[in-house]
Amino acid sequence: xxxxxxxxxxxxxxxxxxxxxxxxxxxxxxxxxxxxxxxxxxxxxxxxxxxxxxxx
Numbered sequence: 001x002x003x004x005x006x007x008x009x010x011x012x013x014x015x016x017x018x019x020x021x022x023x024x025x026x027x028x029x030x031x032x033x034x035x036x037x038x039x040x041x042x043x044x045x046x047x048x049x050x051x052x053x054x055x056x
Contacts, residue, residue, distance in 0.1 A: 010036050014026060016032050
């Protein structure tokens with residue numbers, strides 16, 4: 001799935017997805033985080049926990 005399709009499916013702008021993937025912006029708004037969490041079917045807390053585990 002392309003970044004464009006992910007962004008469209010999650011209801012966020014493609015730039016946000018690109019910045020998250022590239023690590024350029026790790027300070028997204030809560031609204032963007034909620035949309036991504038909803039898009040992949042997890043809670044915001046689950047998403048944040050996985051992100052923290054990934055960083056370790």
